[in-house]
Amino acid sequence: MSLTCQSKLKNTTEDLSMKEVSTDTNSLAHTTLRPLFEPILWFMKPYEIGTTLTDNIKEHNVGAYNEQYIKDNHLSNTGIEVCSNIIKCNAERTDRGLHPTQKPVALMEYLIGISTIEGQTVLDPFCGCGTTLVAAKNLGRNYIGIEKEREYYDIITQRLL
Numbered sequence: 248m249s250l251t252c253q254s255k256l257k258n259t260t261e262d263l264s265m266k267e268v269s270t271d272t273n274s275l276a277h278t279t280l281r282p283l284f285e286p287i288l289w290f291m292k293p294y295e296i297g298t299t300l301t302d303n304i305k306e307h308n309v310g311a312y313n314e315q316y317i318k319d320n321h322l323s324n325t326g327i328e329v330c331s332n333i334i335k336c337n338a339e340r341t342d343r344g345l346h347p348t349q350k351p352v353a354l355m356e357y358l359i360g361i362s363t364i365e366g367q368t369v370l371d372p373f374c375g376c377g378t379t380l381v382a383a384k385n386l387g388r389n390y391i392g393i394e395k396e397r398e399y400y401d402i403i404t405q406r407l408l
Contacts, residue, residue, distance in 0.1 A: 284333075287358065307367075316360040334358075345376035345402055355382035363388055377403030 295302075338351040355378050359369055365387040371379040374394035383390035384407060394400050 287334075289362075312361050313364060342378075345406075346378075346399060349376055350378050352378055352382050352385070355379045356386055359383055359386055359388060374403055375399055377406050381406050 336351050336354040342349060342351040359382050363369060368389040368391060369383040371392045374392040376399055377392060380390045380392045380403060392403060394403060
């Protein structure tokens with residue numbers, strides 16, 4: 248099968264080849280669509296008007312990335328070296344079953360580690376089962392969590408003991 252597309256950036260036509268792969272129709276996993284990745288949204292305080300990223304780093308000791316943490320704890324293990332924005336992280340047995348959208352503690356430790364330093368505060372406005380708070384605690388960060396469901400609040404409390 249071949250797919251032709253018109254590039255909007257250049258006045259050229261490019262051919263994209265697609266390989267047809269047969270799937271086992273008896274397997275439900277092969278007949279349903281499912282995502283192969285989950286996007287991570289990254290928020291931070293904006294800089295004050297008239298300041299720079301460098302000023303922010305000088306004032307707060309972090310403001311871009313904690314470069315040393317990245318060097319010491321790089322999790323990207325995709326085999327696709329050019330995709331530095333893809334983080335692959337294996338989940339432990341304890342990283343499943345507490346919440347429908349539970350993330351691995353190792354992933355949250357990596358994200359917190361590259362964006363903060365010890366003693367800073369991490370906010371999770373939608374805690375779920377508290378994985379972000381557990382990761383922050385493991386790394387010596389302060390943490391603030393918000394969760395509206397009592398069931399998950401109780402799980403968070405137990406995980407942070």
